[in-house]
Amino acid sequence: MSFLEYAPAPESTAILNLKDSYGLFINGDFVPGHGTPFETISPATEKRIATIANANEKDVDAAVAAARRAYEKTWSKLSGADRGKYLFRIARLVQERARELAVAESLDNGKPIKESRDVDIPLVAAWFFYYAGWADKLDYAGLGAAPRALGVAAQVIPWNFPLLMLAWKIAPALAAGNTVVLKPAETTPLSALLFAEILQQAELPAGVVNIITGAGDTGQALVQHPDVNKVAFTGSTSVGRAIAKSTAGSGKKLTLELGGKAANIVFDDAPIDQAIEGIVNGIFFNQGHVCCAGSRLLVQENIHDEVVDRLKQRLSTLRLGDPLDKNTDIGAINSREQLDRIRELSDIGEAEGAERWTAECAIPENGFWFAPTIFDNVSTSSRIAREEVFGPVLSVLSFRTPAEAIAKANNTPYGLSAGIWSDKGSKILAVADQLKAGVIWANTFNRFDPASPFGGYKESGYGREGGRHGLAAYLKTGIDA
Numbered sequence: 462m463s464f465l466e467y468a469p470a471p472e473s474t475a476i477l478n479l480k481d482s483y484g485l486f487i488n489g490d491f492v493p494g495h496g497t498p499f500e501t502i503s504p505a506t507e508k509r510i511a512t513i514a515n516a517n518e519k520d521v522d523a524a525v526a527a528a529r530r531a532y533e534k535t536w537s538k539l540s541g542a543d544r545g546k547y548l549f550r551i552a553r554l555v556q557e558r559a560r561e562l563a564v565a566e567s568l569d570n571g572k573p574i575k576e577s578r579d580v581d582i583p584l585v586a587a588w589f590f591y592y593a594g595w596a597d598k599l600d601y602a603g604l605g606a607a608p609r610a611l612g613v614a615a616q617v618i619p620w621n622f623p624l625l626m627l628a629w630k631i632a633p634a635l636a637a638g639n640t641v642v643l644k645p646a647e648t649t650p651l652s653a654l655l656f657a658e659i660l661q662q663a664e665l666p667a668g669v670v671n672i673i674t675g676a677g678d679t680g681q682a683l684v685q686h687p688d689v690n691k692v693a694f695t696g697s698t699s700v701g702r703a704i705a706k707s708t709a710g711s712g713k714k715l716t717l718e719l720g721g722k723a724a725n726i727v728f729d730d731a732p733i734d735q736a737i738e739g740i741v742n743g744i745f746f747n748q749g750h751v752c753c754a755g756s757r758l759l760v761q762e763n764i765h766d767e768v769v770d771r772l773k774q775r776l777s778t779l780r781l782g783d784p785l786d787k788n789t790d791i792g793a794i795n796s797r798e799q800l801d802r803i804r805e806l807s808d809i810g811e812a813e814g815a816e817r818w819t820a821e822c823a824i825p826e827n828g829f830w831f832a833p834t835i836f837d838n839v840s841t842s843s844r845i846a847r848e849e850v851f852g853p854v855l856s857v858l859s860f861r862t863p864a865e866a867i868a869k870a871n872n873t874p875y876g877l878s879a880g881i882w883s884d885k886g887s888k889i890l891a892v893a894d895q896l897k898a899g900v901i902w903a904n905t906f907n908r909f910d911p912a913s914p915f916g917g918y919k920e921s922g923y924g925r926e927g928g929r930h931g932l933a934a935y936l937k938t939g940i941d942a
């Protein structure tokens with residue numbers, strides 16, 4: 462098959478004004494950490510980007526103390542309207558510096574620039590605008606009379622949407638009147654540190670947001686800190702489980718946003734052209750590093766061959782390579798560890814008897830890459846049908862009746878999202894009603910909006926982020942007082 466060749470169209474990194482090393486952002490200033498610093502690299506080239514401070518327990522203490530002081534002395538004294546003004550200011554600064562943030566995100570995370578530019582960063586601004594609007598309307602959120610802030614929120618986020626996950630955490634926390642200590646993932650700290658510069662530019666009072674960098678032990682010290690009132694975590698189910706255990710009985714309010722293994726169900730009356738695009742977007746967006754990715758395709762048996770053939774054709778046109786190139790569809794895998802995990806689970810899928818197909822594409826010499834891959838005839842008991850691969854790997858299963866589709870879709874320890882493709886509205890509603898998933902998309906996939914709550918069932922976690930529901934996680938009302 463031949464198709465048009467594209468000339469390289471790399472986005473320039475000249476817009477970035479990076480420092481050689483970054484400290485911890487505590488009490489409004491960058492300060493050195495007491496742990497051993499680490500380097501953040503570009504997963505596309507393995508080249509060093511900057512040296513990053515590592516927060517130990519002493520630094521965690523200092524960050525939590527700064528957040529507590531700011532809560533008591535400034536933030537809790539401001540009116541909702543005034544808190545809202547800061548959030549609006551942050552949102553506008555994110556928009557002003559959007560190109561720079563997109564380049565930093567693609568450099569540090571490996572995601573294609575067209576995604577960081579057109580999805581991540583616009584959504585970051587949208588999240589701050591949305592919650593800015595709520596800051597002076599908490600009494601009208603339907604959460605009970607006179608809702609009050611919790612105090613200091615400890616927030617730990619993953620590497621797949623670094624700045625967007627930061628926005629999902631910080632925007633509702635501040636709107637509700639809390640102060641924050643946030644820890645970004647160790648492989649993607651860069652955009653959070655640029656965000657700290659934006660907070661300085663916005664003249665947010667010192668200590669209201671503190672950003673500390675480090676690995677799992679830093680995260681652990683933060684969530685276990687006794688002076689924290691609220692813990693919000695997004696990441697793996699195993700770490701989420703450990704956090705749930707360690708915070709149990711402590712009185713800390715907890716929300717967990719964990720993994721997923723979403724079913725994307727395609728009925729034979731679906732608009733096939735749109736469904737093919739939706740399946741591709743569902744699992745190959747952000748290299749499949751998406752907790753709500755449509756990683757299990759459930760396709761009605763009589764259209765199975767047509768759908769799989771057309772998927773293969775479509776995947777053969779995706780361009781894998783330099784994340785900063787505006788033509789790139791599939792960027793780099795975020796880290797060597799994640800690449801190893803994707804390879805291991807894919808090898809297991811093959812050994813378990815599924816048919817493996819991989820798009821032909823040139824793999825760059827350096828960096829971490831995995832070509833788009835489909836496993837067909839996957840059995841429900843296979844590990845690639847049950848475990849989160851968190852990479853560009855789609856498992857295909859088939860079904861005959863809606864009841865079988867529903868049973869297979871729900872046959873998972875997770876319950877974060879699902880997709881339904883059909884021409885019939887009534888069928889979509891009837892099936893959606895029986896799926897055990899927090900978010901269900903109909904004839905689309907991976908759509909996010911700050912007004913829409915997001916969260917899971919079962920091992921996908923608990924609590925909701927986004928919308929009015931997202932505020933509830935950061936407030937106490939008459940009942941909780």
Ligand code: NAD
Pocket residue numbers: 617618619620621644645646647675676677678679680681682684695696697698700701703704718719720721751752802849850851
């Ligand atoms: P992880 O859960 O290990 O890390 C997520 C965040 O938690 C990071 O900031 C990390 O430093 C921190 N952390 C690690 N151990 C901690 C602890 N004991 N206490 C407190 N914080 C801790 O996830 P990962 O290593 O980034 O990825 C592993 C797997 O997690 C992936 O393969 C994928 O299956 C899943 N994942 C899910 C999401 C999601 O959005 N649901 C995001 C990233 C990864």
